[in-house]
Amino acid sequence: MPPRPYPDWSWSPSRHNLFEECRRKYYFHYYAAHNGWYLDAPPMARQAYRLKQMTNLYLVFGDAVHKMAEEAVKSYHHYGKMQEPEEIIKQVRFLLNQAYKDSKDIEAWTAQPKQRRMLHEMYYRGGLPPQLTETIKTRLPILVDRLLGSESLQHFMHADSCHLVELEKLNTLDLGDTMIYVKLDFMYRQAGRYIIVDWKTGQEDERNVTQLRLYSWYVHENYGIPYEQIDIRTEYLLSGQCKLDQVEEYEMNELAAYVETSIAKMRHYLSDTAANAPKSKMDFEVTDDERKCRRCSYREMCEGARPRTDEE
Known part of the structure; x- marks a missing residue:
């Protein structure tokens, strides 16, 4: 079966938030990246798909805590007991460390962007800010303690x-x-x-x-x-x-x-609503918020992206 030219149409709160954050980022994420997993896809699609998989340290941290919350519920549901806080902290640290190790090998991530992690901080800045890692290190035991003791x-x-x-x-x-x-x-x-x-x-x-x-x-x-x-x-x-x-x-x-208002706004950027075909990339405006540009995974392929500054 040949690849579908456009993705399926859908809506979610995260899709709405990304649309409101930056129209160009929305285009890259939902349209330019489509079919980018194929080896013979156009270079732009492969690049957008790769960058779509990029994450950051806060997101990895949040995902890891959610995963441990899921495991805690499963543990009690199946065995009638919770994991020890130390074990949960150890598992979260492992996931964070794995993301860091993956991010050190850009070539391996480029070849398998779905199977490996790439941190935005490592890709665009070459390392993790010490203040960021210290903040997460401090928060980890607090969040685990409050998770297990939550109402x-x-x-x-x-x-x-x-x-x-x-x-x-x-x-x-x-x-x-x-x-x-x-x-x-x-x-x-x-x-x-x-x-x-x-x-x-x-x-x-x-x-x-x-x-x-x-x-x-x-x-x-x-x-x-x-x-x-x-x-x-x-x-x-x-x-x-x-x-x-x-x-x-x-x-x-x-x-x-x-939701209907949000859908109407999104469909304004389609050239064919039935096919979910987008208008030209240039019809999707770039945000004027420089902070959002600096945090964006697609900045290397966005002509409207704000240049990196020394403060980053």
Whole structure:
């Protein structure tokens, strides 16, 4: 079967956020990189696909903590006990160190960008900033301690009749002809209530509201659960705070309007909506925020990227 010329159309909070961050970055990520995994793909597609796989130390750290949260829930679910904090810290450090080692070999990453890690800091700056590594080193034991002692994990372990429902499962919803992606970190039920747990390793962000509404919408649609029986616990591990939320049914109209507006904006940049074919690269504007340019994985192939400065 020949490669499809354009990717499937879909929507997600992360796609919306990237679109709002920089239209050109959005183009590289969702369109230029398409089919770039093929060895005979055009050079631009292969380059964009490779850069799409790039990450940074904070993202690797956050992903590692999420992975350990998943393993902690699995451990209790299957064996009735949690891993020791020291073991979790050891595993997170291993994942961080592996990403660093991978990033030292650019040629190997270029040949296998999906199988290896490349840190933005290593690729564009040639090394990890000492202040960044010290910050993560300091945060790691704090986050692990707060993960294991979190209200949600303690409730799941000690409250009567708690049952695991979902764990790190990618789900979809349909809004008209658009597939919407939703992924819950962790969900369990107890005494007729469905409890969604969302782990956060950074600061509070108002953009989380859309994500929480999508979670409730998915549970309502997929499991037929009334909104009043759905609880959302956002665990901010850095501060140790657990924020409790419930979504009202009227908010779903606001959510649908928000998503539809976002979809309309994105489709304005398509030359063929049915095929999900984008307009020219130059039709996708470059952000005027220099900080975003400096953090962008695609800066080496973006004509509008701001030049690197000594402060970086």
